[in-house]
Amino acid sequence: MLHTTSPAGRRRPAARRRATERRGATGRRRAAWLAAVVAVALAAGGCGGATGGYGGDRKQTLIIAENEPPATFDPAQADNSTVDEVVRPAYDTLVAYGAGNKIVPGVATEWTVSEDGRSIDLTLRDDVRFHDGARLTATDVRYSLDRIKRLKVGVASLLTAYESTKVLDDTHLTIRLTRPFAPMVPALTRVYLLNSKLVEAHKGGDDGQKWLATHDAGSGPYRVTGYTPNQEAKFARYDAYWGGFSGQAKNVVFRYLPQAATQKSSLLAGDIDIAMDIDPNDWASFESNKEFKVDKADSNVQLSVFFKMKDSPVSNRALREAITYAYQYDQHIRAILKGAGKQAVGVLPSTMNCFDASVPQPAYDLAKARNTLKAAGLSGVTLTMTYLKATAEMELAATLFQSDLAKIGVKLKLQAVTFPEYVQRLKTNQTTPDLGMIYAFPPNPDTDSILYQLFDSKFINNGQNNGGYRNPKVDSLVEKAQGLTDQRERCGLYSQAQRIIAADVASVNMSNPQTVTVMRKGVQGYAYQPSHHQTVDVYRVKVG
Numbered sequence: 001m002l003h004t005t006s007p008a009g010r011r012r013p014a015a016r017r018r019a020t021e022r023r024g025a026t027g028r029r030r031a032a033w034l035a036a037v038v039a040v041a042l043a044a045g046g047c048g049g050a051t052g053g054y055g056g057d058r059k060q061t062l063i064i065a066e067n068e069p070p071a072t073f074d075p076a077q078a079d080n081s082t083v084d085e086v087v088r089p090a091y092d093t094l095v096a097y098g099a100g101n102k103i104v105p106g107v108a109t110e111w112t113v114s115e116d117g118r119s120i121d122l123t124l125r126d127d128v129r130f131h132d133g134a135r136l137t138a139t140d141v142r143y144s145l146d147r148i149k150r151l152k153v154g155v156a157s158l159l160t161a162y163e164s165t166k167v168l169d170d171t172h173l174t175i176r177l178t179r180p181f182a183p184m185v186p187a188l189t190r191v192y193l194l195n196s197k198l199v200e201a202h203k204g205g206d207d208g209q210k211w212l213a214t215h216d217a218g219s220g221p222y223r224v225t226g227y228t229p230n231q232e233a234k235f236a237r238y239d240a241y242w243g244g245f246s247g248q249a250k251n252v253v254f255r256y257l258p259q260a261a262t263q264k265s266s267l268l269a270g271d272i273d274i275a276m277d278i279d280p281n282d283w284a285s286f287e288s289n290k291e292f293k294v295d296k297a298d299s300n301v302q303l304s305v306f307f308k309m310k311d312s313p314v315s316n317r318a319l320r321e322a323i324t325y326a327y328q329y330d331q332h333i334r335a336i337l338k339g340a341g342k343q344a345v346g347v348l349p350s351t352m353n354c355f356d357a358s359v360p361q362p363a364y365d366l367a368k369a370r371n372t373l374k375a376a377g378l379s380g381v382t383l384t385m386t387y388l389k390a391t392a393e394m395e396l397a398a399t400l401f402q403s404d405l406a407k408i409g410v411k412l413k414l415q416a417v418t419f420p421e422y423v424q425r426l427k428t429n430q431t432t433p434d435l436g437m438i439y440a441f442p443p444n445p446d447t448d449s450i451l452y453q454l455f456d457s458k459f460i461n462n463g464q465n466n467g468g469y470r471n472p473k474v475d476s477l478v479e480k481a482q483g484l485t486d487q488r489e490r491c492g493l494y495s496q497a498q499r500i501i502a503a504d505v506a507s508v509n510m511s512n513p514q515t516v517t518v519m520r521k522g523v524q525g526y527a528y529q530p531s532h533h534q535t536v537d538v539y540r541v542k543v544g
Helices: 031-043 081-087 138-151 154-158 184-190 196-201 260-269 280-287 317-325 329-336 366-375 392-406 419-425 448-455 472-482 487-504
Strands: 061-066 095-097 103-105 108-113 119-124 162-169 172-177 222-228 232-237 251-256 292-297 302-307 341-343 381-388 410-417 435-440 507-513 515-520
Touching: 061 260, 095 184, 103 108, 103 184, 119 138, 138 154, 138 162, 138 172, 138 196, 154 184, 154 448, 260 280, 280 292, 280 515, 302 392, 317 366, 317 410, 329 341, 329 392, 329 507, 381 392, 381 419, 392 410, 392 435, 392 507, 410 419, 419 435, 448 472, 448 487, 472 487
Parallel strands: 061 251, 381 410, 381 435
Antiparallel strands: 095 103, 108 119, 119 172, 162 172, 222 232, 232 251, 292 515, 302 435, 302 507, 341 507
8 A cells, every 4th residue: 555654754655655655554563562572582583783793794784774663574564665675675576566667577477367357367486485495386475465365454455356366386376356456466566475384383363463573484685684673674695595696785784763864974974875864955965975876766655734534623625725725835845855856736646657737736825725714714723733753854844834824824733743653543533633744655656556545435544544535436436447457547537536536625735755865876776666665675786
């Protein structure tokens, strides 16, 4: 899913997720609980702490700064970008997104969708080994999919049409669907494959969730070797990886530095190699420093403020409309993003398939905002808005929004929260904030990952439909589009849905920020991937 989280502070599903984007996830463990469990479990394995532990080989260690630790290491929760980031090095997927948003082989070398759209035949590589040496087979693929279906959390929101898997032999299988479902192949890019025998041996009473929160059951290029809560996650190269190695780091470390200033000083000191949360005010200084590279890339992330659609002052459409006219969108792009992004148009990021640029988008107009409130007889309104901590764009946007609303007589109380706290508040309408500022982090460029995940009524009170938006016509259009294979037909339905959501004024659509990554010049091969926002594909990176 989405993956609403924050680009820079995530989630941070989408885009600074973190949005996706970091943008919508469910069933996450409490951070404090997980920290304690992980500390004990991984410390028992003799893992090093936040200092040292790289075998004295700093030059062959890639260190990446992150501003928020993962809620778990369980791949079932990889719709959240903090989890996706630590899962990617350790696990393989059947297929992946390559250049130009094209789906390319992973463990699956071939796949064919049936004419009726209700099944997918796949052929697997025969040389993939898990980190314990066991061979990956079609049985492991079935186990991984079935487990997600049973858990009904995280990545499960992308697989709502999954029915079962028929294993034909070790390298051939058929995925069966309950209905034609065009987003299924894109969804497989977030299904990380588990060592079924290993997980089953540690299944416990929760389908292995507790065990996988602190252990590695993958076949990816790196093995998890340690985690120091709120400090760092450590990985070591798996030399038997089927893809081989050519210049990649021997060790990979994700170091959790929540403050942008700390990431800056650590980068300058050589303590980290890549940072994705540098304050926009510091980008220019790195661009002029020959020891560093600054990468700016368009993303599928969007920053929005979602209105609580039921039992809130903003249940009044006139109030929602007035608020959308009160925000200085241009100021956001110029002063907050320093030009690294553009104003949002509607609820769909402009980089995604089926984006409709003709969807009406409010502009800054204080007179119109005041007149709308006056005509509706509204005055003395007080609202509460949550936003994510340690996210530069959100912090500045929240302050600007508060100031702008004061000009039309609306008092906005701000509450900084963590992403897990925000998701927990969405579990009931009573605790859902009047307004929630969050990034949408679509897990793939298929339009379904925004319009279905964030606006279909079936996701109300589960951490994804942020404001409890409900419109049966939108549900019908989006779900009908899922069953079509003709992209033009799908886009036609999605365009209608975008216009209805805009007319309902479900959100304040603020920005489509670029992703800005700062790295030392010796890092080669880094490329931003919109389908895995705010993560680094460490297997592509070479150190020097």
